[in-house]
Amino acid sequence: MTPQHTKSGKPASIRAACCAHHQNGPDLAATIAHTYIAGAMMIVATAGSTIIFILSAAALQGIYGWYPQFVAQQWFMYDQLLTAFSFLGLMFGALATALILSRRSHKGAVTSATACTLSGASTFVVSLIQPLAVWWQSLLYYFLPLFMAPLAGTLLTYLQGKEMEHSSTV
Numbered sequence: 001m002t003p004q005h006t007k008s009g010k011p012a013s014i015r016a017a018c019c020a021h022h023q024n025g026p027d028l029a030a031t032i033a034h035t036y037i038a039g040a041m042m043i044v045a046t047a048g049s050t051i052i053f054i055l056s057a058a059a060l061q062g063i064y065g066w067y068p069q070f071v072a073q074q075w076f077m078y079d080q081l082l083t084a085f086s087f088l089g090l091m092f093g094a095l096a097t098a099l100i101l102s103r104r105s106h107k108g109a110v111t112s113a114t115a116c117t118l119s120g121a122s123t124f125v126v127s128l129i130q131p132l133a134v135w136w137q138s139l140l141y142y143f144l145p146l147f148m149a150p151l152a153g154t155l156l157t158y159l160q161g162k163e164m165e166h167s168s169t170v
Contacts, residue, residue: 034160035100038113041153042097045116048145049089052123056082078130085123089146092116096153106161113154120146 059079063072092115099109123146127138 031160031163034156035103038153038156038160039097039101041149041156042093042100042113042116044145045120045150045153046090046093046097048149049086049093049116049120049123052086052142052146053083053090056086074131078126081126082123082130085119085126086146089116089119089123089150092119093150096150096157100153100157106157106164110154110158110161113150113157117147117150117154120150123147 056079060076060083063076063079066072067075092112096109096113096116099105099112120142124138124142127133127142128135
């Protein structure tokens with residue numbers, strides 16, 4: 001494959017070649033940046049879900065050893081919900097990260113990122129309704145990493161797909 005050359009005989013830059021190929025399409029650097037930012041947001045969500053899953057699973061294992069039975073029974077349902085939703089966030093976040101960064105299936109990436117966002121929202125809601133809930137802790141530990149990060153990744157991935165769809169029709 002021979003490199004493209006300008007009229008002066010110098011090799012064309014990657015940016016110039018991309019602009020010549022995609023005259024009305026999205027900027028290559030912006031597309032790459034959006035992909036990596038979306039992937040990073042999903043990695044944050046996956047890491048946060050992993051931490052919450054480990055902590056809530058450990059709490060479920062030791063709940064009757066740590067608390068009297070009437071207190072443990074009060075917390076058991078919330079710990080089960082936190083464990084289930086954080087596990088779903090972990091699974092869907094990992095799948096979305098892999099699909100976003102590999103650029104394999106745009107629809108699959110958006111679907112799994114949306115599921116990760118919904119599981120993060122569910123985890124946040126559980127953190128607000130559990131006994132002794134503290135607003136700032138729920139905001140810092142659940143809302144930001146488990147809801148806002150995957151929401152940003154989902155929106156970036158969705159919008160990037162719309163840009164690609166629009167550029168292919170133009």
